[in-house]
Amino acid sequence: MSDSEEAAQPPAARPTGPRSTTARPGKRERLIRSATEIAHSHGVQGTTLALVAKAADVPLGNVYYYFKTRDDLLRAVVDEHARRVDDLLASLDRRSTPRSRLKGLARNWAEAADLVAAHGCPIGGLSADLGKLDGGLRACAARLLRTLIDWAAGQLTELGVPDAPAEAVSLLARVQGAALLTNAFDDPKLLTEEITRIERAIDQLADAAQAAP
Amino acid sequence: MSDSEEAAQPPAARPTGPRSTTARPGKRERLIRSATEIAHSHGVQGTTLALVAKAADVPLGNVYYYFKTRDDLLRAVVDEHARRVDDLLASLDRRSTPRSRLKGLARNWAEAADLVAAHGCPIGGLSADLGKLDGGLRACAARLLRTLIDWAAGQLTELGVPDAPAEAVSLLARVQGAALLTNAFDDPKLLTEEITRIERAIDQLADAAQAAP
DNA sequence: GTCTATACCCAGATAGAC
């Protein structure tokens, strides 16, 4: 490296695996994935570097080559979720109608009912956990929920639903609350049934908007 | 004490303050109250004995005279919430109609909007936090939510609402989800507006049941 | 770049004087 201001600069978020097609992802990526999983199952405060390093099969001391501090790793976890949300919304955007897109979003939680029953909603749980921290991480997770609400509000607007932003908040609230109860009672069926009801509510909103334009 | 099997037996949950009318509550009670507050603001994992002892103005070592382990103290926190829930529901039961009782329950969250924005719903947060623990505490918090749902289902049944249990779950889910978003965005208004919408939903359920008995 | 060993701190819990 001729252009040197830092002797050893971490890879800094390469697109995907840096190696050949079949090799497992690089260490940085493995660490992020493990941390994301453990933050979901054990909560943010239970996400210790020892657990993450072990799950990623990376020696503990080596973690600090990729992340200066534990908070940096947690920030990367939020970014990872942001990527996943963007991917999901992009795939939903390919559907033909706003109604189908909104239902697809709701269905997405129902499909993960078992995971949600076991550990809660990854995004909702992360938000709640980060909200109880002291540092700059506090506000960092609300952006995931914000993205989802804004997207839903856009779909509702396209449907001609009046008061779309408030309806979007209600929709997300119903999903998040259902996820919380599902986790509390460890009962996937609660989530699938509640999502069905939410899909009905989406239909009613769409039908009402179509009837009175 | 003539009836001695234990040399020093902790007070074991006396009804209220053991002293004269104006003295502050006993140490055990102060510890429970401080722990309840800190569990709300810092989360269960952030509820350290040092913090609790300091807030209750009790020396750290003395905590163990009242609670054998930290888990015991956390169990006492859940019990404290259970008491508060029972009190709330008992006071609501004095209202004349199920509709008014249900709205009163919803209003209860709206009145605490600032606290919810700052730290989330005490019960929902506790449930989520305990769900991520290993030990026997895991299932212990779901009972608070269970109590609320069962009570709401009873009120809806009395109203003649069909599928009352599922409607009760939906109602609680909406409240809990609204609380989660309110906390994530640190915005009390979000909760008050969402509760208003939930009250409207209660009216609609009641009106519909009355129209078609 | 990678990994071992370890410093350092703060948590829960205990001992024992008072």
Add this chain to the structure above:
DNA sequence: GTCTATCTGGGTATAGAC
């Protein structure tokens, strides 16, 4: 009953050999 001092374990973070 009350409180100080302390033990022990596990957490983040660093030093430094390779």
